[in-house]
Amino acid sequence: MDAQAIAYDDAAALDAACARLRELPPLVTSWEISRLKGLLAEAQVGKRFLLQGGDCAETLADCRSSVIADKLKILLQMSLVMVHEGKRPVVRVGRFAGQYAKPRSKPVESREGVALPSYFGDMVNRADFTGDQRRPDPGNLLAAYAHAAMTLNFVRSLSAGGFADVHHPEQWELSFFRRANAPDSLRQEYERTTRQLADALHFMEALGEMTVEELTRVDFYTSHEGLSLLYESAQTRAVPRREGFWDLTTHFPWIGERTRRLDGAHVEYFRGIENPVGIKLGPGVTADQILRLVDALNPRNEAGKIALVTRMGSGRVGDVLPGLVEVVKRAGRTVLWVCDPMHGNTQVAPAGQKTRDFDDILREVETTFDVHEACGTILGGVHFELTGEDVTECIGGAAGVTVDDLDRNYASACDPRLNYRQALEMGFRIAKRLATHGRR
Ligand code: PEP
Ligand code: CO
Numbered sequence: 181m182d183a184q185a186i187a188y189d190d191a192a193a194l195d196a197a198c199a200r201l202r203e204l205p206p207l208v209t210s211w212e213i214s215r216l217k218g219l220l221a222e223a224q225v226g227k228r229f230l231l232q233g234g235d236c237a238e239t240l241a242d243c244r245s246s247v248i249a250d251k252l253k254i255l256l257q258m259s260l261v262m263v264h265e266g267k268r269p270v271v272r273v274g275r276f277a278g279q280y281a282k283p284r285s286k287p288v289e290s291r292e293g294v295a296l297p298s299y300f301g302d303m304v305n306r307a308d309f310t311g312d313q314r315r316p317d318p319g320n321l322l323a324a325y326a327h328a329a330m331t332l333n334f335v336r337s338l339s340a341g342g343f344a345d346v347h348h349p350e351q352w353e354l355s356f357f358r359r360a361n362a363p364d365s366l367r368q369e370y371e372r373t374t375r376q377l378a379d380a381l382h383f384m385e386a387l388g389e390m391t392v393e394e395l396t397r398v399d400f401y402t403s404h405e406g407l408s409l410l411y412e413s414a415q416t417r418a419v420p421r422r423e424g425f426w427d428l429t430t431h432f433p434w435i436g437e438r439t440r441r442l443d444g445a446h447v448e449y450f451r452g453i454e455n456p457v458g459i460k461l462g463p464g465v466t467a468d469q470i471l472r473l474v475d476a477l478n479p480r481n482e483a484g485k486i487a488l489v490t491r492m493g494s495g496r497v498g499d500v501l502p503g504l505v506e507v508v509k510r511a512g513r514t515v516l517w518v519c520d521p522m523h524g525n526t527q528v529a530p531a532g533q534k535t536r537d538f539d540d541i542l543r544e545v546e547t548t549f550d551v552h553e554a555c556g557t558i559l560g561g562v563h564f565e566l567t568g569e570d571v572t573e574c575i576g577g578a579a580g581v582t583v584d585d586l587d588r589n590y591a592s593a594c595d596p597r598l599n600y601r602q603a604l605e606m607g608f609r610i611a612k613r614l615a616t617h618g619r620r
Contacts, residue, residue: 236593
């Protein structure tokens with residue numbers, strides 16, 4: 181059973197859209213997927229760290245050059261800080277080029293006596309609350325594919341050596357740390373790090389034949405929730421001279437908290453593909469469910485295949501996570517532990533907006549590091565909802581967003597994201613923990 185199945189009313193149009201998707205070229209290749217799997221295997225043992233981030237819901241309207249470039253920029257800046265402090269390479273994975281389908285707890289939304297299908301992401305319908313916009317349209321499967329392709333095309337060009345300002349950490353916009361509510365010591369530390377980072381890049385450049393552009397040339401991998409099994413399976417293929425089937429919409433799909441039932445359609449689909457797979461785990465999951473899922477999805481216990489993405493909430497993680505980590509460790513299952521500190525920390529602000537508090541998010545990350553250190557396991561990555569824009573969706577952080585600011589620039593089509601400043605500050609905080617994590 182598909183826990184989030186969409187009721188399309190035009191079967192012929194749906195068939196036609198899926199048939200076309202089956203013919204269109206893939207968005208990624210099996211070789212890239214294999215390379216990422218190798219990197220994730222290294223992250224499992226603490227030799228690398230995974231930084232995964234992007235929108236909760238990508239929209240077709242936000243397929244714009246500035247939005248995409250700003251997202252790469254913040255991910256790259258966070259990762260450079262982590263590399264510098266954590267002294268290990270960082271694997272960058274975007275929640276982009278396909279994050280167009282959203283699971284919903286309620287299939288129908290009612291406003292003032294009118295009931296319409298919920299917004300399931302731009303791959304399915306549109307957010308505006310009208311009958312026309314909310315009708316699931318099979319054409320959106322093709323529109324999502326096209327926009328994923330355009331996004332990925334730009335990502336690939338930029339990462340081949342395009343964004344100059346990232347090469348000059350001394351020019352990063354850190355002025356916001358000077359505001360009254362950021363302690364002086366914190367600001368000085370950040371400025372010292374960026375200075376050192378700039379020096380290190382220039383030193384490397386002076387040392388060898390490579391330019392800073394070449395030194396900072398980086399790969400970005402893509403990920404999204406594999407929610408629409410129509411979209412995923414239409415792009416799932418066998419590849420000449422390679423074994424198995426590959427989901428070629430993305431490098432690294434994940435199964436959401438709402439669709440990870442062992443006997444559900446999603447687990448059945450994901451069992452059949454070679455890609456690395458993330459599994460979101462909320463506070464209600466049991467150790468037995470995790471072991472069964474891991475065994476179903478990774479029967480050969482292959483390294484780099486499974487990422488367990490815990491999203492427990494800052495209040496629950498300290499109680500719930502240790503028991504789960506212990507069981508997986510004792511059972512000898514090889515997994516990458518990742519912390520998603522966003523989805524367990526959503527709250528409703530007094531004026532009704534969905535928000536998250538920077539301090540709760542940071543506390544969940546810190547506690548997750550603590551738990552793994554106590555268990556002798558490795559936290560190998562983090563998973564964020566963030567944007568490079570100056571939005572006001574999450575509160576807190578040194579930049580000081582308050583509940584009164586939320587309406588100023590609340591732009592998310594779904595969950596609240598960290599803005600540029602909050603994300604960069606989070607990067608510095610995580611980098612500090614990485615300096616000692618897994619090094620005894
Ligand atoms: C998400 O990542 O946007 C999401 C819906 O997460 P989860 O499945 O963990 O609730
Ligand atoms: Co979300």
